[in-house]
Each structure stands twice: as C-alpha cells, then as structure tokens.
Amino acid sequence: GENVEQHPSTLSVQEGDSAVIKCTYSDSASNYFPWYKQELGKRPQLIIDIRSNVGEKKDQRIAVTLNKTAKHFSLHITETQPEDSAVYFCAASIPGYALNFGKGTSLLVTP
Amino acid sequence: DVKVTQSSRYLVKRTGEKVFLECVQDMDHENMFWYRQDPGLGLRLIYFSYDVKMKEKGDIPEGYSVSREKKERFSLILESASTNQTSMYLCASSLKQGINEQYFGPGTRLTVT
Secondary structure, rough: OOOOOEEEEEEEEEEOOOEEEEEOOOOOOOOOEEEEEOOOOOOOOOEEEEEOOOOOEEEEEEEEEEEEEOOOOEEEEEEOOOHOOOOEEEHHHHHHHHOOOOOOOOEEOOO | OOOEEEEOOOOEEEEOOOEEEEEEEEEOOOOEEEEEEEEEEEEEEEEEOOOOOEEEEOOOOOOOEEEEEEEOOEEEEEEEOOOHEEEEEEEEEEOOOOOOOHHHHHOOOEEEE
C-alpha cells in the first residue's frame, strides 16, 4: 500500500519567515495530494490540495508543489504568522479512496 | 454548512468493556472513515466504508469492528477494550466522486483504564 513520509517532524520559525514541509509517497498511482492543518484541540481541516495534472498551486500565503517523477510534494508557507502554529499533515491517495497520511509536522511560529 | 459529529468528546471505559463510538454526517457522503491519532504516529486508518453495509480494513483494524447500517452513520466498535486502545479517534467523510476533501469530526478522546 501507499507509504507517505513527512519531514521535518517539528519546525520552528520566526514570524515573517517562510516554512517548508516536505513529503514523499511510494505509490505512483496516487494522484491526489491534500494538506491538512490541525490546531491544538481541533479537528484537521483541509488548507490546500493538488492533483497530479498540476505542478503547483497557490492560495494567498500557502503553496504546494508536486514532482510526480520524484514522487514528492511540498507545502510552502510565506510570511508566517503566530496563527500558523499547528500540526500539518500531508496525504496521498487515488481520488475517492482513503487518504494515506504522513506523521505530521508540528510548526511553531514565534513572534 | 458541512457537519460531521461524534457521539462523545471524552470517554472513559474499563478494560474488557465493549465500546461504541458513533459518527454522523449530514452531507450525503458515500465514504466514511475511522482514524486513530497518537502523538508521533499521525492519523492511522482503522476502517472505512464506501457504501451502506460495506466496509474495508485499513492499516490497523485489529481489535476493532465497524457497522454502517445507514448512509449517514458509521460506528466503530471495540469488542473488548484494552489499555493500548487509549487514543483520540477521528471520524471523517467524503464524496465518492469528484472533489474528495475529507471532513473530520471533532474527535473522541477515549481512555481505557
């Protein structure tokens, strides 16, 4: 089955800096790659996703890039703010099927 | 507004008890999922269901069973709770076709003593 690896497990940045989280996947059939944000004590919520026919997608301060050849994808957060502090999960799947999640990255943005 | 609800936010049970965790979604989603979340291990899939009365094992099904008698409801059952099942349990749902964003419930923190 699909195996998703996520790095780093923890990340600390200063407010205003950029943060990058990287994931790799094993199943070349995967073509849907979402990112979820989970704030402390809350449920995971989708923040951005990308499908395999697209190499990059942006939504304000967040962007995701996908390299299908290398089987890796990354989340980029620019101009980080304290409210970006959370655990971020990447995932991979075939659309309509169960998501395979990475183990998460705990991001801390310090003022 | 999209809504996935779980029957309890916190639950304390004794070893050997039978435990039912209920999940209800009001979005007419075909797919429903049960995950457990443990620190450092991320979200691990226990079971999922693509339709009423259908179920598929996930990565860690041992010690669990599920039931889906109605489209909107997906139940997770711990036949005989053990201390290593102390965890946060998250339910999710998604459409079968098209955009398959998974919507999560608030979670149930289960403690087995």
